[in-house]
Amino acid sequence: MSATPAESIAAVERSPQAAGAHDREGWVAVFAADARVEDPVGSRPHRGRAQIERFYDTFIGPRAITFHRGGDVVFGSTVIRDVTVEVRMGPSVAMLIPAFLRYDLDDSLRISRLQAFWELPAMMWQFARNGLRAVPAGMQLSRALLRNQKLAGTVGFLSGFLGTTVRGKQHVGRLLDDACAGDQVAVKRRLANALSVTRGDDERIGTSELVALLHGARWDGMIRAGHCVAARVHRDGCRLVLFADVETRPVRIRAVRVFADEQWT
Structure with a gap:
C-alpha cells in the first residue's frame, strides 16, 4: 500500500x-x-x-x-x-x-x-x-x-x-512567463526541441496541458543547479515545482517535469 x-x-x-x-x-x-x-x-x-x-x-x-x-x-x-x-x-x-x-x-x-x-x-x-x-x-x-x-x-x-548558464535560466523564466499568461503558441515554440514534458517523471503531457496547469499562476524562487533549472509556482495557496533540463550550446530546453501538490488543479 x-x-x-x-x-x-x-x-x-x-x-x-x-x-x-x-x-x-x-x-x-x-x-x-x-x-x-x-x-x-x-x-x-x-x-x-x-x-x-x-x-x-x-x-x-x-x-x-x-x-x-x-x-x-x-x-x-x-x-x-x-x-x-x-x-x-x-x-x-x-x-x-x-x-x-x-x-x-x-x-x-x-x-x-x-x-x-x-x-x-x-x-x-x-x-x-x-x-x-x-x-x-x-x-x-x-x-x-x-x-x-x-x-x-x-x-x-x-x-x-558547471552546467546551465544565466542565459539558460532566463530562457526558462520566459517559458514560465508565457505558460502563466496562457500563451500556448509561445510555449510550444520554446519547447520545440524538448524530448519530454511530464507531470512527475513519467506521466507525459502535452504543451497545452502544461499551459492549463500553469495558466493564471505566478512563479519565483528560480534556482540553477547542474544542467537543471528549478522554480516554484503558486496559485490560490497551492504549490507546484517545475524542473527544466537545459542545454547551453545552443540554449534550449530538453525536458520539463512538473510536480504539484494534491490541491493543484
Missing part, C-alpha cells in the same frame, strides 16, 4: 532532524543501502552507505545546519521541499542558501535518492563576502574535502560550478 502524503513527509523529516542533532548514525540510517545523494545537483553523486557517510563527515558533521521550510510538494513517492538552508561554518560565518530538496522514497519509506538543487557559485560568493572571517572555515572545508573525498571527490564537488 502506498504511503499517505503525511507519512511521506514524516519519513523525509527524519533527515533534517538527524542533521540538526548531529546524529550521524540516525542521518545515514534514513537512506536505503544503495541510495544516491546529489548535493548540489551537478556535482558528483555519492552512492551507497560508505560514500554517504563520507558526505556527512565532510559537509554536515562539522557545522550547524538549520532548515527553514517554505512548503512541501508530495507527488507519488517523491517529496520536494522548498527550503532555505542556514549553514553556520564558524562563530562569525553564516550563510542562507535557497534550495529545492527532492527526496525519492522506496517502499520502506527510506530515501533512495536525495537531490539538492542550490547554486554553488552563489553560495561561494556569499561565503567570500565574509572576507578574512571566512579563511579558517574555508581551510577547514578544504581539508575535509581532501581527507574524506580525496582529490577525485573534491574535483567532483567542484563540478557543481
